[in-house]
Amino acid sequence: MRKTELFLILSILPLLAGCWDERLLKNSRTVYISGFDLDENGDYQTTSIIRDMNISESSRGEISISNDLVTGKGGSIKEASMTIDQSVPGYYDPAKGRTLILGIDVAKGDIYNVLDSLYRDPRVDLNAKIAVTDNSANEIITHISENEVEKGEYLYELIHSSEMYSKMQEITLRSIRTYLFDEGKDFMLPYLSKDEEDNEVKINGAALFHDHSFTGQFLSPDESTLLLLFMEAQSKKALLTEQLDKKADGSVSYNVKSVSRKLKLEKEEKVHADIMLQLDVEIVDYPPNHLDKQEMINFLENRLSEILTEKADALFKKLAANQSDILGLGRELIAFHPSIWKEIKGENYYEHILVNPKVKVNVRSSGIIL
Amino acid sequence: MRLKRNKSKKSLIDQANLSIENIKSQLNHTSDLKDREIHSNNQIYIILYINSLVDQEKLESKIIKPLIKMENNNILNELYSQEISTAKSNKIAINGLLDGYCLLIKKGRNSEGFLLKTNASTDREVSEPIVEKTILGAKVGFVESLDKNIFLLRTVTKSPDFTVKKYTLGSSTTTNVSLIYLDHLTDPEIIKKVEQRIKSITLDSIRSAGDIQDCIEDHTVTPFPQLLLTERSDRASANLKDGRVALIIDGSPTVIILPATFMTFFQTPDDYITRWWLGSFFRFIRLFSYIIALILPALYIAFVSFHYEAIPLELVYSLQSSLSYVPFQPFIELMIMQLSLELLREASIRLPPSIAATFGIVGGLVVGTAMVEAGIVSYGGLIVVALTSVSSFVQPNLEMSSSIRILGFPLMLLAATFGFFGIVIGVLCVLIHLSRLTSFGVPYFSPFVPLNIKDFKDTIIRVPSWMMYKYSKNSPHYKQEKRSRKWKLDESEEPY
Known part of the structure; x- marks a missing residue:
């Protein structure tokens, strides 16, 4: 009798762990880059690139890549995601996004409002890089989706390499949280802008933050290197x-x-x-x-x-x-x-x-x- | 009716007096049972033998000829047979006849007969076994004859401590089984246990080594083999020298080595022939491939159906691109692939080698690519299944690699229902199970559970042979001398 009870308990226990919600890779629409903006009405606008790789049936395994630009609006970031979800086939999944771009309006407000929903999702890539742009995030992402198709994780590599050369403070989604909630410490984020002449997205410097928001000023790469040396x-x-x-x-x-x-x-x-x-x-x-x-x-x-x-x-x-x-x-x-x-x-x-x-x-x- | 007849037969066998008529009726007057009367020295001798089992040449030249020419009545001095024993009952006589002996009876004195060894042997040539190939090392495999197998073992294990014990098993048809060990190295407890278990076998007949294995292994409800089956004489000999026991079954080239622990199945003779770095590396590769073969399909399922955030982004895209054409769940997809692979494997065993090559191409390449192109499986799934089967072929022991096949499916199922969590549960269960297993009282997962770091020297790695001077805990009676590389000390002391 005790053995049957034990067996029952042991077979039910795994079901209680709640780890069995299947999310099939083939049904998911994996986000490659996301950006957040704030519009005049105070609504958040999320812009994402969903990348698709297609193996063409006719030419034997040749792979073509296409970028799918999606936007959605909502009172919160989550609501904006839900709006996007309704417009794409499969599940919209922002978890794999390795670069997050904050539009200038969002950055000047409390940036934690944007990040909160990300922290609540256990699947989010905590090593994602965060950057601020001098315009709207939408503009940068639209530009990337049109021009940087073949370059893989263009922005991620851009930020990563400037960190390697001590041009930027190393900040990820994980580490930024400690700065946000530390009363005695602030941080700086890469400051992106679109160079009209070269038609490229570049890092212009390091955006200075005070408490939870962008001060509007930024350091040049040389200044930020010197500051990093002081740190x-x-x-x-x-x-x-x-x-x-x-x-x-x-x-x-x-x-x-x-x-x-x-x-x-x-x-x-x-x-x-x-x-x-x-x-x-x-x-x-x-x-x-x-x-x-x-x-x-x-x-x-x-x-x-x-x-x-x-x-x-x-x-x-x-x-x-x-x-x-x-x-x-x-x-x-x-x-x-x-x-x-x-x-x-x-x-x-x-x-x-x-x-x-x-x-x-x-x-x-x-x-x-x- | 049948029962009754058997009973009456049995009573006749047990009859004390040796009677030719009785023996003949016991053997159902089988037509190859021959007898011959010989008149010599005013005595009548009767030779009884089973025609098909004896060597005619031997019988004629060594038994019949000297018997006819015999001048006195002292049989024991005149016959050339190498083995003579007296048979005092019908039972002994019949067993002897079935072993290929001939029965010599002096007429008039029915109470006593002699069993003379005249058996024919049909030994095939000694050749390298097909399943356990090695690059270097002896190309000697066991054959189907018990005596020859003992001979093969003895030639590579010369020692006065080499001990052979014979048993006859089976109640309706009999099979001879020999227990072999090195007396000074083997734990007496183990020998006692083996003997006890062999004696308790009451099977009607022994078909193969598998029957004995079924009867004497500690645990039957487990995918892990606790006895090592081998056809290589050098492997058997090396295991004897490690203090293990060998069981040779007449008529089978498969020798049972016991007690076998988990790590025994990862050792091959090659490890000891190559230098120890290489030997250790191969061992490590084998252990690694075992783990890969066990959990790779499960990991793949968990990745693509639960945790794709844990794989690099580029890989996500390329997996996704071929997965999106597959109409099935990843679990079903892999099952289709695994099952078709099992089919190929099973089919190729019985094919003649000339067709097997063609079959491999058609079965493996064509079906594999066509399946991907038809969208039945994805590239990722194909790679995983191929890697898994390659890893399982790395295993030197057939039974151990089949344990992967049996354990792989439940692990895949767990991964498909619970993801990583399921894999953890599954692997934990396997580990707990392994730790609880014993083989003839020896812990099966031995150097790991219970942990004994000193025994690692011949399990995960193989240290040079001069460093293995201590035997493991289970055979504490003997130690190797520590001086194999003493020359180095001597040379350095030499003045130039």
Whole structure:
């Protein structure tokens, strides 16, 4: 008797796990890229590309790719998806989308409104990249669906490669959530725009965020690399070029090999953050040469330190103007100086912080020639 | 009626006195039962034999001729037969006759007879077995004769500890079975168990090794074989040297090796002939392919019907493109493919080799491609099924690879109902089942459950032979000397 009971329980248990809702791959319409916009009435508009691969019956397995552009409107993102679902055969499935584009209107509002439905779906690819565009997401996606047919995951690769070269902060759907709900930390997202001349979508810089919304300002790729160095969050490659003189041939390109940062936080009238950044660099391009001489190295080190300190000053002024604490100084205060944090905390805590950056460059290597 | 007759027959066999008339009636006056009277030295001898079982030449030259020329009455000194035993009852005499012996009876003294070995043998040439091919290694396979098989084993296992025990099994037709082991290496507990189990076999007749396997294995309700069947003498010998027991059945080239654990089925003689790196690599490949063959179809089903978000985007598109023409569920699709493959496999066994090649092309290539083009299966499904069957062919043991076939279908069904969750349940059940199995008291999933890292040296990997100086826990009595590479020490001490 006990055995029968046990057998019954064991055979019913798997059914309780609720994992048996079949979703056949052949019936699904897999989204390849999605974008979100906000229209004048406050409705969300979702634009997606559904990609189809067709094996032609006649020419023996030759594969042709077609993009299907779909849009839908609704009061929430989910409702917009449902509108799309009604217009496509099969299930509309946004889970596989690896790039999400936020239109400028959406980005300027609370972006969590858009992301919420994604987090509630267990199947969503959490490694999806998020980008902001200077216009509507619809425009960018329409452009991609018409022009980048053969290029696979064009936008994903575009963002990924700029992360590899330390041009962008590495942010995915998963990591952005911690920034969104961290009171002492902000983030930046790739800022896309359509280049009319080249007829291409390009990354223009890094869009600065404050709290949940886009500030309207963006950093140039060089500025954002410098900021990443200050965050000690650079990738394996961080290539920078500086003009030493006004002369045309006075440029030097260098790759930052390693970074060490010293941060001192002190409360006076304002909170002073003294950041001392030591960069070990490798010279990769310097036509004037003579890097075998110590004077030359010293000259380069001094000049670069000067230029970078200047640039860093400008950079932090820009951040302060936008109240965008990408460096995470607030988090630093919460962790190590809770008494100071208690005095300044609030939505605009960053106005109480004065950053005083200093950069010291050490030339460690000059490639395989001297 | 029949029962009664049997009973009366039995009582006659058991009769103590040896009587030619009785023996003849026991054997139903079969026409190949011959007798011959010989008058020699004023004595009448009767030779009784079954014509079809004895070697005529032997009988004439070694028994009849010396008997006729005999000058005194001492039979034992005059006959050239290599084996002479006395038969005191009808039963012994009949068993002897059936084994090919001839019965020599002095007329007038019915109580005693001699059984003389005159049996004919129909040994075929020793050849390499078809199923267990190796690249290197001995090309010697067992044959259908018990004595020759023992001979084959002994020649590669020379040891005073080589022990043979004979049993006669079957109550209506008898079969001789030999139990062989190396006394100093084998766990006496196991020998005791084997003997006990063999003695308890009360089958009417033994058809093949399978009958004995059915009777003596620990668990019958399992897809996993607990006895290793082999036709290779080097494999059997290597297993004897590992402290296992061999059972040879007369008339069958298949030798039973026991106790076999899960990992025994992944070892081949090739592993020990090639260098140990290569041997370990092959072992690893075999284990890996076992897992692949077991779960790949299930994984495919789970991927395309539940969890396609877990595969790369590019693959999603290409799978989807050929799947969208298939009218069936992925499970049905794979079942069609698997079943047609099973058909091909079963059909090709009985085909002559000359047709088999054509059959392979028509069956495999043409049907496969046509099925995809007709939209019955997808490219993905075809690849999965092909990979699975290739992986299952990697298995060195036929029975072990059939266990994949049996376990694969329930796993596919589970994957089709519950996705990954089902696969996890299924694999867990298999693992739990494996851990509970025993083979003659030895844990079947042995170096893993119970965990014994020291025994890994000849399971997942094969370490060099000089490192295997300790035998496993189950045969603790013996240790190999540790000095095979002592020369290295000696050489380095030599002054230049």
